[in-house]
Amino acid sequence: MVRTPPSSISSPAPAPAPAPATASRSLAPLVLRPPPRWHRAAELVIRALALSAIAAIVLILFFVAKESLPLFTDSEVRKEVTPSQMWLAQQWPGYDEPDHIWQPVSDVPKYGLWALLVGTLKVTLVSLLFSVPLGVGAALYVSQYAPPRVREVVKPAIELLAGIPSVVLGFFALMVMATFVQDAFGLESRLNAVVSGLALSIAVIPVVFTISEEAFGAVPRSYVEASTALGAARWQTTLRVIVPAASPGIAAAVALGLGRAIGETMIVLMASGNAAILSASLTDSVRTLSATIAAELAEVVFGGAHYTVLFFLGSLLFLTTFVINLLGDWAIHSMKVKLGVAA
Amino acid sequence: MNPFARAFRNRAGDLALATATGAATLLILGILAVILVDVIMNGAPRLSWTFLSSAPTHGMTQGGIFPAIFGTVALVLLMTVAVVPVGVATAIYLNEYASPHGRLTRAVRVAVNNLAGVPSIVFGLFGLGFFVQFVGTGIDRAFMGGQKAFGQPALIWAALTMAVLTMPVVIVVTEEALRSVPRELREASAALGATRFQTVVNVVVPQAAPGILTGTILAVSRGAGEVAPILFVGAAYFLPHLPSHLYDQFMHLGYHVYVLSTQSPDVDATKPLLYATVVVLLTLTFLLNAAAIVVRSRMRRRFAQAAA
Numbered sequence: 001m002v003r004t005p006p007s008s009i010s011s012p013a014p015a016p017a018p019a020p021a022t023a024s025r026s027l028a029p030l031v032l033r034p035p036p037r038w039h040r041a042a043e044l045v046i047r048a049l050a051l052s053a054i055a056a057i058v059l060i061l062f063f064v065a066k067e068s069l070p071l072f073t074d075s076e077v078r079k080e081v082t083p084s085q086m087w088l089a090q091q092w093p094g095y096d097e098p099d100h101i102w103q104p105v106s107d108v109p110k111y112g113l114w115a116l117l118v119g120t121l122k123v124t125l126v127s128l129l130f131s132v133p134l135g136v137g138a139a140l141y142v143s144q145y146a147p148p149r150v151r152e153v154v155k156p157a158i159e160l161l162a163g164i165p166s167v168v169l170g171f172f173a174l175m176v177m178a179t180f181v182q183d184a185f186g187l188e189s190r191l192n193a194v195v196s197g198l199a200l201s202i203a204v205i206p207v208v209f210t211i212s213e214e215a216f217g218a219v220p221r222s223y224v225e226a227s228t229a230l231g232a233a234r235w236q237t238t239l240r241v242i243v244p245a246a247s248p249g250i251a252a253a254v255a256l257g258l259g260r261a262i263g264e265t266m267i268v269l270m271a272s273g274n275a276a277i278l279s280a281s282l283t284d285s286v287r288t289l290s291a292t293i294a295a296e297l298a299e300v301v302f303g304g305a306h307y308t309v310l311f312f313l314g315s316l317l318f319l320t321t322f323v324i325n326l327l328g329d330w331a332i333h334s335m336k337v338k339l340g341v342a343a
Numbered sequence: 344m345n346p347f348a349r350a351f352r353n354r355a356g357d358l359a360l361a362t363a364t365g366a367a368t369l370l371i372l373g374i375l376a377v378i379l380v381d382v383i384m385n386g387a388p389r390l391s392w393t394f395l396s397s398a399p400t401h402g403m404t405q406g407g408i409f410p411a412i413f414g415t416v417a418l419v420l421l422m423t424v425a426v427v428p429v430g431v432a433t434a435i436y437l438n439e440y441a442s443p444h445g446r447l448t449r450a451v452r453v454a455v456n457n458l459a460g461v462p463s464i465v466f467g468l469f470g471l472g473f474f475v476q477f478v479g480t481g482i483d484r485a486f487m488g489g490q491k492a493f494g495q496p497a498l499i500w501a502a503l504t505m506a507v508l509t510m511p512v513v514i515v516v517t518e519e520a521l522r523s524v525p526r527e528l529r530e531a532s533a534a535l536g537a538t539r540f541q542t543v544v545n546v547v548v549p550q551a552a553p554g555i556l557t558g559t560i561l562a563v564s565r566g567a568g569e570v571a572p573i574l575f576v577g578a579a580y581f582l583p584h585l586p587s588h589l590y591d592q593f594m595h596l597g598y599h600v601y602v603l604s605t606q607s608p609d610v611d612a613t614k615p616l617l618y619a620t621v622v623v624l625l626t627l628t629f630l631l632n633a634a635a636i637v638v639r640s641r642m643r644r645r646f647a648q649a650a651a
Binding site: 035039042043045046047049050051052053054056057059060063064066067133134135137138140141142144145146154156157158159160161163164165166167168169170171172174175176202205209233234235236238239256259260262263264265266269270290293294297298302310311314317318321322324325326328329 | 352353356357359360361363364365366367368370371372374375378381382428429432433435436437440441450451453454455456457458459460461462463464465466467468469471472473476477507510511514538540541564567568569570571574575597598600601604605614617621624625628629631632633636
């Protein structure tokens with residue numbers, strides 16, 4: 001479909017001075033009025049709006065960090081909790097020895113972070129354990145072996161999988177997967193790191209798949225042709241040429257999947273059991289950073305110690321995912337440079 | 344190695360690799376199928392016009408989900424109004440105005456990439472700290488004489504928070520669409536004497552319109568499904584009235600699913616209703632995603648033909 005040409009044609013430069021009397025009359029129609037002034041204004045608006053992504057990132061960092069600052073400065077807040085109390089084991093009344101405990105709503109509020117950090121780590125680990133092999137494997141299949149018809153089914157299907165809202169995955173984990181996993185392994189608690197990690201991996205798979213598939217696709221044809229010309233079979237080319245060449249892309253896929261897994265909230269909130277237990281067991285109920293914020297922020301006093309600590313957890317999450325995403329982007333960029341396909 | 348052994352090894356190697364990776368693919372498709380079948384089998388029988396058009400009753404164990412549908416639609420409409428102009432303008436700047444390797448361009452791209460990776464719960468914190476506390480309370484102080492109206496969780500703040508969250512989707516998809524507009528069209532426009540802005544408005548944007556539509560649809564789909572960002576910014580468990588002001592709270596399909604499945608006193612009684620709500624939410628997001636896929640593939644085909 002071809003658009004009709006713009007109806008008002010005008011010169012790009014501001015209108016030149018009126019043509020001298022000697023100039024040929026036939027040129028006159030070319031000297032049209034300059035573009036309306038609002039075009040210039042509109043361009044300025046476009047330029048200004050283009051900065052909004054930067055503004056958003058800066059504002060997010062600023063406002064989330066701002067609300068967690070009283071933890072370091074406000075004496076009222078520091079009476080209840082200081083950063084060192086969050087990281088180090090504390091001697092609590094009624095306990096035999098110093099311990100890390102997360103119990104912000106009790107007579108003596110306790111803000112030991114380690115149970116949450118280890119919980120986040122466990123869930124994330126389980127989810128990557130499943131999503132990375134599956135996502136990378138499927139990407140390898142789609143880019144190397146799948147006939148075009150299969151590819152045209154698989155890619156939209158995974159897009160649909162990515163489109164499932166995380167609250168639906170959390171619901172599915174809670175209603176179906178939890179019972180299934182409990183029966184299959186005879187577990188004590190229905191909701192635990194395994195169930196929430198498995199459910200989380202469903203959300204992470206599309207991330208890993210999409211980025212690794214793109215990475216495999218970015219490997220130049222000449223690499224494959226050179227390998228084939230040397231007599232390599234397809235599987236040899238795949239494993240020894242394509243995978244190594246795309247390895248920074250796979251690393252990026254893992255990194256961005258990790259970022260997604262750490263930050264995901266609704267799935268773990270619904271399927272992890274939310275008990276802040278500090279243990280190495282994957283079958284214990286766990287509480288993650290994100291789920292803690294989601295579950296507790298609604299009931300805290302504005303500006304109080306608990307509120308401040310939850311914003312501190314948010315800052316921690318933001319910074320962690322920020323660094324992971326930067327590393328992922330850097331890996332993708334360096335791969336493209338290496339393969340000579342950098343934009 | 345003799346040729347037969349080599350041929351055999353190559354066959355076996357290919358077979359093994361194709362089987363292993365194919366199995367991974369199949370497993371992923373299987374997971375998708377199991378989720379869909381389970382949700383539809385359990386949820387579809389409960390769907391009815393009454394369910395879609397009436398409010399919950401009897402402590403959420405009876406009745407429908409109309410207020411949640413209304414709230415979700417209001418949320419994504421407001422969000423779309425906010426995010427599309429900003430996202431499209433950013434994409435136009437990046438693809439039509441900015442120097443491709445300039446510092447500002449890189450900074451914007453890094454910001455967009457990182458914005459896409461910010462955890463959704465952090466958007467919730469941001470919405471509370473910035474929109475509700477800072478902007479809302481500021482408006483109350485300046486225009487409402489200190490009376491609390493905007494300085495609390497509300498539909499408008501949830502929509503704006505969601506707009507920030509979906510901004511990268513609109514930017515990335517729109518930019519892809521702008522990039523696929525053939526260069527020749529821009530050159531032809533410039534040769535006719537059009538300014539860059541005239542070229543963008545009259546030639547590039549109309550050509551990229553399906554792509555912009557795709558980006559908008561994907562953003563709406565994302566915005567309709569996310570729950571974490573609106574937990575503290577305006578979503579409510581139950582409201583007797585539909586929201587009528589920007590500063591009212593609202594009910595939301597995803598939040599409804601979350602609250603009913605985790606905090607309901609009687610899970611067995613709410614379960615059928617819950618499944619039906621999930622079907623509605625999934626149908627909504629899937630229809631949007633499917634529409635985006637169709638629009639995009641049509642556009643690609645069109646440009647492929649134009650290039651041929």
